[in-house]
Amino acid sequence: MHGRPRKAPTQEEQEAFTIKASKLRSLQSQFLQFHHKKVYTKEALDVSAKLLESNPEYYTAWNYRKIAVQHNLNLPEVGENEESIKSILDEELRLVENALRKNFKSYGAWHHRKWVLSKGHSSTDKELLLLSKFQKADSRNFHAWNYRRFVTTLKNIPDEKELEYTTDMIYDNFSNYSAWHNRSVLLSHLLKEKAKGYSPKDNVFTEEFEFVRHALFTDPDDQSGWFYHLWLLDQTVKLETLLVSSWPPHGYNLSLSVDGSFGDCSLSPFTSLQTNTRTLPLILYFSEAVENICSSTVEIECENVASNELVWRSLSGDGTGSAQAWLTYLNFPEEHAHSEKAYQVKVSLARSQGIFSSTGVHHGNSSHIEFSVSVPPHCSEDVDLKKEGKISWSDECFSTHDTQFLESVLVNLFHLERTKIVETVVDYQWNITTINTEITHCRELLSTMNCKIGKLTLARLLKAHDTLMSYTGTSHRDVSHHAEILQLYDDLKKMDPAHLHYYQDEYSLVLLKQIISNQELLLKHCRKYRDPSSPRINNFCLRLNNLSLSRIGSMEKLLWVQVLDLSYNQLKTLEGLEVMQLLSCLNVSHNKLCSFTALEPLKLLRSLKVLDISYNEIGTHSIDTRRYLCSSPLNHKSGGNWKPEEFEMHGAGVADYWEAYTIFKDLNLIQLDVIGNAVSDEKIKSLLVKLLPSIQWLDGESCH
Amino acid sequence: MGELLVEKHAKYIITVEKRKDDFESVVMEHLRLNGAYWGLTTLDIMGKLGAVEQDEVISWVMQCQHESGGFGGNIGHDPHLLYTLSAIQVLALFDKLHVLDIDKVSNYIAGLQNEDGSFSGDIWGEVDTRFSYISILSLTLLHRLDKIDVGKAVKYIISCKNVDGGFGCTPGAESHAGQIFCCVAALAITGSLHHVDKDLLGWWLCERQVKSGGLNGRPEKLPDVCCSCDIVISISKSVMSFIDSHVVASQVCYSWWVLSSLIMIDRVHWIDKGKLVQFILDCQDKENGGISDRPDDAVDVFHTYFGVAGLSLLEYPGIKPIDPAYALPVDVVNRVMLGR
CATH class of the missing domain: 3.80.10.10 (Ribonuclease Inhibitor)
Structure with missing residues (x-):
């Protein structure tokens, strides 16, 4: 049993337990008899009350009380008499209070109280007082917090006022995660409603960052404030959904090779694609998972391609209608002409055309990409797969000698980096300033002490900074923090070996990013x-x-x-x-x-x-x-x-x-x-x- | 390093099963059906289910059924979803689901879905995502998930998601490991895990591991705060009401909730498994069998179940694997879901 030492009870204890057990057993059987015989007299009610006061978890007795209340409210002598009704219901509230004293965490007791209050005859004035008493005794009790939300809704207490209550609770104890949680719920709601004083959100978040800083600097090893800080950070980097990349990339000239062979010549994956079906995959990659990519939200202009007949599918591992990447196939008809034909393709996503993300944010910017595809004059016979040789992965098959070729391919890749998808410009000044401020404060904190979660937060801030910078179109390679972030994760692996693999996963993601965004590293x-x-x-x-x-x-x-x-x-x-x-x-x-x-x-x-x-x-x-x-x-x-x-x-x-x-x-x-x-x-x-x-x-x- | 004392735990469970008159048994009388599920599942994981009088158990389980189709926690108690699931799980363990009037039971469960997709625990209207999990799991085991509006049920669970990635019992309620287990498992069974922010939730969950190797259920639960009853949130209403206790934050029961959730979202490698195995083994009563919430506390069936099931999730050798979402041995789930 929880918290009870493992030792054989003494003889006296054993005897006391036996007496208690037999008393409880007799209450239980008396109660069940009344319940089954539908007896709701005072005597029967007293038995159920006694039972619940000693075991508030005895759920059938709470049910019985509810049936009894309904039964007694329907008695002719009660009728419409408000006094009698109130007295019946007050008795229930009193019983709940006693039961909660016995066990503050009894689901049955809390629900019974809600049930009684929902009848609408009882005053709700006492409820917040009662709650303050309980919440003082245990400020983390989630039943009490849930009940608090129930009562404030019933009494129409504005969110602003409840937000003040969380401020008080947090000042009382920075470690109160429940209060931080409730604050995030209330604030999300106020921001969504654009309540007076809570718009624009920039000002609100700036204040919240200052507020949570008090907690973080007071006790940096306490998790509560950091979790809240993480939410604020997330809100700061959460932008409108963007189209971040595509295949084929913007500004490219691609030729389809349909004879199924590369022959001897070296072909860059950026200029040619081998296919034997005259189709080209078109991939759009967004900054977060989006829904509703279809022919009515994405317009494609291309000779011989009917945009409205294209079928888009989401590329998510779990096969849902929401994904970061979406795919369609462009089919190029077979030309009888002897010459190669080039098609110009223009893909446009207009602002707010019904594309929405899983977090409810709409695709914010209108963007478009353009590329050209050269299609050869004829399609050869289907490739005979049986002639396919075995592919070997051994080292000797991979050569680094032809650096000229490799570099020429990479030039393409990094050209892709610079050729941004054309989009409307958005101002991220507030976001970047805020992240920079937080980075400064985090560094200051870490200069005075070695704090695990502070280090992790700094790594996350730096990552967020790099991401934001990449969206602004500034060449972020010059200012990126990859090396510093990797160092932070290395430190964390040593400091907190229990979570080694969490840091290793994060490390891997940053390492890959570092390699892929640097031409010299990638060449290796x-x-x-x-x-x-x-x-x-x-x-x-x-x-x-x-x-x-x-x-x-x-x-x-x-x-x-x-x-x-x-x-x-x-x-x-x-x-x-x-x-x-x-x-x-x-x-x-x-x-x-x-x-x-x-x-x-x-x-x-x-x-x-x-x-x-x-x-x-x-x-x-x-x-x-x-x-x-x-x-x-x-x-x-x-x-x-x-x-x-x-x-x-x-x-x-x-x-x-x-x-x-x-x-x-x-x-x-x-x-x-x-x-x-x-x-x-x-x-x-x-x-x-x-x-x-x-x-x-x-x-x-x-x-x- | 100690090892799992299979024989002793089996003996302990069978003894408790038979004991009906001591104080603990009387206090827990109203949820005996939950107890049966914990005990029998533990025995099955350890390969000891044969030690139980199967017919006796099944006949007692069926006596807990109410005319509405739902099951009470014991004979004569009111029906509730909590015990209906336990009844179905126990019957599944014995491969006896066919003794049920499946339409009757599934109609009872489906009848408790509310307009907003949520579920009430019984006719008295307490709403909680635990009941969403229970309904979805029960109906899946009965192959009757089509009786409810699954889309709405999923939508309601999503509405209980918090900014820390976790889930609460109703919209706006605080995240808790037990509640997260219920919501993640319900989403897993309905093929909806894409609604979970796996990295965010995974980090929250892996940070539940404290220095001892054990796990707590919520951030910053201080050692001097009594959290004895938080833990019973998931499957049962309460076992421990009578014990006034001041316990440290990490407890064996959390190993199940945190571990199974981490497994379902493929982030279990983010905790130190070896340390957790050691913590659970240290909670065994080496003399009389059974596992407690933390080393040197008194044992009970509830924690024996969570300890053994936790070890199973940690791939402890010599015991059966348990399914993290169905909370039943994998071979039982395969039998029910794949038609063996």
Whole structure:
């Protein structure tokens, strides 16, 4: 039992317990008899009261009291007599008060009080007084805080007044998380209503930052204020949703190569795309998840492309109607002319056209992108996949020698960085000033003491600063804080080893951002792929192997990648990869993927042909942490599409292999490596061969 | 490092199951069905369910059913969602869901959904996201989720989301580990976890781990503040009303709520699992079996369940894996949901 020492009771204690138990037992059986026989006399009511006063959790007795109240209010002698009604209800309030003295946290007692007050006959004047008494005794009791919200609504007490109450409670004790919480609720409400004195929000937040600073400087190790500070920070960087990148990028000239071969020449992924279907994926990437991307919110001007017939789909790992990245396909008709034809494409998103984000913020700016696509005159025969050679990931296939080629590709990439999507200009001056002020104060605090959560906050502030700067269009590479942030996470890993992996995940995201936003650093990770036996893979490869990455990010800058090597990292998840619609070859061997369900994001990659997931931990773990983040027969949404019959045909046990089934049935791989996982036995291999009709190579062996 | 004393815990649970007249049993009489779920699930995880008289348990469970279709916490008690779920879970453990009049039970549950998508616990109208979880889970186990408006139910849960990423029992109520478990699990089962800010909530949850390795349920719950009853929020109304206590912030029961929530959003690696395993093992009564809220306190079935289930989530060797959302052994969930 909670807080009670583990020791055998003395004989006296034992006897006292026995007496107490038998008393309570007899009350209980008397009560149940009255309840079942529907007796509501004074004697019966007294029994239930006694029972509840000694055990407020005895819920059936609270129900009985409610039935009794209704019964007694209907008695002829009570009728419309306000006095009698009040007296019946007051008796209930008195009982609740006694019960709460016994147990301040009894759900049944608090609900009974609400039920009585909702009848509308009792005065609510006493309630706040009673609450103050209770809240003084335990300022964190969430029942009391909930009841407080109930009473203030009933009495129409304005939010401004309740906000003052939280100020008092916080001044009383900076550590009162419940009061901070209530403050965030009230303030959100006031800001949303644009109440007098609470608009514009800039002024309000500036004051709140000052207010919370008192708490943080008084006791920097207390979490309550920091959580509130994090909310304020989040509100400060929360802007209207922006279109941050696209594929193809703005200002590009792209040529489609439809004969399915790159031949010998080196082609940049920025100037050519191999396809055998004359279609071009068009990807829009936003600053946060948005809904309602469709032909009526995105206008596309292009000869021979009917904008209103385009189907947009969200690129979210969980397949919902909300995502950061959205995809459609542009189809270019076959031209009979002998010459190549160039199409000009213009994509426009007008301001406030019905695109909204998951946080309710509308797409704020009108923006547009323009690019051109050259389509060759004829389409060759469909490529014969059987001729495909095996792709090798060994080091000797990746060369750094042709630096001229690699650099020329990167010039493209960083040109992309500079060619901003055309959009209306928004003023972020307040946001940047505020973040800068907070950075200064945070540094000041850390100069006097070594505070874990202060360091973390500084890292978050610096990150927020860099993000804001990147939106303003200033060349943020010159002022970015990547190195300092990485140093902070390194410190945190040492200071607070229990949360090592949290810091490592954050570290990975910043490290990737640092690499991707710096041309010289990125060049070190670019390789030219050359393997004479497989001519049909784009020879520009991004190799982010051996970096201890536990998480991947900055996807908005990686939409162009076709060949990606992430091997020898610490990845447990592939979340984010679903937006890399051009990806054809992926190596995630020697990572920490724990289950097939972790591959869910890959299901959306139509062009993925070669996948290496060898030497992970698939099948090693009894608890699957991705089980509810993928569509599965265990959750309602996809439950309807689940057809176990279909599965039985493959002759495998449903419970053992449903994960593999749900992932691989949507993939179109020609080469797969699964060796080195606990799950990779002959059974799973034969299932994979059945699920993947185009497979040519499994674990290095030809399937035919 | 100690190890899990399977035999002793099994013996302890079976003894408590049979004991009906001591003080604790009398105090908890009204939620005996919750107790049965805790005890039996623990036994099943440890591979000891065979030690129980199955027919006796099932016949007693069915006697707790009310004519409305709902179950009370014990024979003669009023029906409530809290005990209806426990009844369904116990029957699922024994593979006996077919003894239920499934339409009757599911109509009772569906009848408690309110216009705004929320659920009342019973006819008396207390609204809480715990009841949303219970209804969604119960109806899923009965394959009758189509009886309610799932979209509205999800929308209501989202309306209880707070700026710290957590969830409260009603809109505006403070986040709490137990409540977060209920909301995250309900969203998991309905395939709606995209509504959760996983990084924000994950950080809030992983910061519940304190220096001892154990977990607390809310930020800055001070050691001198009694929080004994916060913990019973999730599945039961209260077990500990009688114990006046001043407890430290970290307790075994939180290991379940925080861990399962972290697992469902794939952020469990953000805590130190080894330290938590050690904390739970240190809470065992090495002589008489059972697990307590913290080392050297008196044991009870409730904490024995949360301790063993927590170890199962931590992949402790030799015990069955438990499903973080269904709160039932994975093999039981597979049997019910995948048709074995």
